[in-house]
Amino acid sequence: DVKVTQSSRYLVKRTGEKVFLECVQDMDHENMFWYRQDPGLGLRLIYFSYDVKMKEKGDIPEGYSVSREKKERFSLILESASTNQTSMYLCASSWPEGTGWVRSYNEQFFGPGTRLTVL
Amino acid sequence: EDKVVQSPLSLVVHEGDTVTLNCSYEVTNFRSLLWYKQEKKAPTFLFMLTSSGIEKKSGRLSSILDKKELFSILNITATQTGDSAVYLCAQTGANNLFFGTGTRLTVIP
Numbered sequence: 001d002v003k004v005t006q007s008s009r010y011l012v013k014r015t016g017e018k019v020f021l022e023c024v025q026d027m028d029h030e031n032m033f034w035y036r037q038d039p040g041l042g043l044r045l046i047y048f049s050y051d052v053k054m055k056e057k058g059d060i061p062e063g064y065s066v067s068r069e070k071k072e073r074f075s076l077i078l079e080s081a082s083t084n085q086t087s088m089y090l091c092a093s094s095w096p097e098g099t100g101w102v103r104s105y106n107e108q109f110f111g112p113g114t115r116l117t118v119l
Numbered sequence: 120e121d122k123v124v125q126s127p128l129s130l131v132v133h134e135g136d137t138v139t140l141n142c143s144y145e146v147t148n149f150r151s152l153l154w155y156k157q158e159k160k161a162p163t164f165l166f167m168l169t170s171s172g173i174e175k176k177s178g179r180l181s182s183i184l185d186k187k188e189l190f191s192i193l194n195i196t197a198t199q200t201g202d203s204a205v206y207l208c209a210q211t212g213a214n215n216l217f218f219g220t221g222t223r224l225t226v227i228p
Contacts, residue, residue: 004161035218042220043162043207059217090161107153110161 003027004111006091012117019078021114023091031094032074033058033108034066036087043090049074081118089114123210125219132198132226140193140222142208152184152191155207157221162207165193198226 007022023032033048035058045058047066055066063085067075074093078085092108126141144152151169155162166175168184168191175182179198184191195202205221 040220043209043218045216107164107167109164112160 004091004093004109006089006111006114008114009112010115010117012119013081014119015080015082017081017118019081019085019116019118021076021078021089021091021116023074023076023093023111024072025074025093025109026072027093027095027109028071029093029095029109030071031108032068033092033094034064034074034076035090035092036060036085037090037113038087046076081116083118085116086118087116089116122217123208123219125206125208125222127222128220129223130225132224134199134226134228136198136226137194137196138198138224140195140206140208140224141190142192142219143190144208144210144217145189148212149186150211153209153211154182154191154193155209157205157207158203165206195224198224200226200228202226 004025013019031050034046035043036046037043044060046060046064047055047058049055049068052068052071065077090113091111094108122145124143130138132138151167153167154165156165166182168182171184171186179196182193193206203224203226205223207218207221209216209218
């Protein structure tokens with residue numbers, strides 16, 4: 001079974017703090033994704049990565065950065081947390097459809113989510 | 120403007136009923152249409168549809184894609200309380216992915 005784990009289930013931080021959300025997958029997937037999920041807005045893509053050290057912005061990258069130093073690990077960083085970043089954060093991974101620069105969003109396996117509250 | 124629109128937003132049915140959930144999407148660089156079920160936390164994958172008119176089936180769940188009319192439906196027959204969840208659809212393109220806001224299905228005994 002594919003397993004995607006996230007470092008924390010619940011996290012409470014103060015405005016201005018630096019926040020690290022970690023995601024690890026054990027299936028050797030090339031693609032990894034970070035989403036946030038808010039009521040009425042659905043799942044929105046923040047960043048994704050299709051290889052080690054490769055990243056691309058999703059729909060709402062502002063206020064976030066990411067790091068992918070190892071294939072199995074994809075980190076989401078909030079440099080200076082703000083109250084509007086209070087949300088559920090979901091990480092996902094998937095196999096690529098092709099190779100090289102071809103990227104795919106096939107079946108994604110999601111982690112359990114991190115509910116982040118910024119006070 | 121929403122790229123993926125799901126309807127209804129919310130649905131309450133009795134056990135044993137059949138439900139149809141709708142998902143309409145944009146055509147730009149369409150690659151696939153995905154359905155997920157989200158109960159309490161992480162969405163779990165249900166179906167991926169790429170070809171028009173071919174029904175995918177898994178137990179009481181089935182889904183079909185209409186690439187001409189740009190929509191997909193998810194059918195659940197003989198619903199059970201365990202089907203209560205938010206059902207998400209997502210469109211993937213060459214370099215993007217968009218989720219709808221989901222349909223919340225509640226199945227009451």
